[in-house]
Amino acid sequence: MAADDVIKAWDQADPTAIHPLRNVSEDAYWESGRGQAEMLATVIPDGAKVMDFGCGDGRVAIPMAAHGFEVTAVDASQNMLDRLTDRAPDVTTVQADADGIAGHLGRRRMDAVYSLAVLIHHSYQDCLHIISKLRAATKLGGILVLDWPVSETPTEADSWIGVTTWSPQQQADACAAIGLEPVDSDLPWGVYRAVKAGS
DSSP: OOHHHHHHHHHHSOHHHHOGGGGTOHHHHHHHHHHHHHHHTTTSOTTOEEEEETOTTSTTHHHHHHTTOEEEEEESOHHHHHHHHHHOTTSEEEEOOGGGHHHHHTTOOEEEEEEOSSGGGSOHHHHHHHHHHHHHTEEEEEEEEEOOOBOSSOOOOOSTTOOOOBOHHHHHHHHHHHTEEEOOOSSSSEEEEEOOTTO
């Protein structure tokens, strides 16, 4: 699916359709975000300047800020950002897609960037584009945590809730071209260090 189609679908989605735990309870939904923030905190340095790309209504961004990280919450959906701001008015929000990140940051770079449940819904081409923009927003040596799954039988998402998976070789080639070095971790997402492309 094209990025604009994914953004439009998420922007119009009922909040209960955004995450399966919302059908369990709001408490379960927010608790899952706190749990994910705890996991992210194991690989992101204390006090780091971090970007939550595709932050939605702040399920992970809000607890990351509570951990003492300087969070910039980025989403293309103003509806989502409004929900985040209602819950946590002190978290910095930016309405932008991947192409809009540079305009907000200028020359400033993040210590860490994470993007959970975003890349999986995009086509290979759009996913590579987004990852390259996230890498450009990360300082050299910084950490990126990306929900970028690998499979021996890769497939490309064909709906806004579909999942795109990559072959190990596709992902390795993309990492080399973009400037990402995989980092061993116990997280359910890929962890990468920002390096010079081609290294």
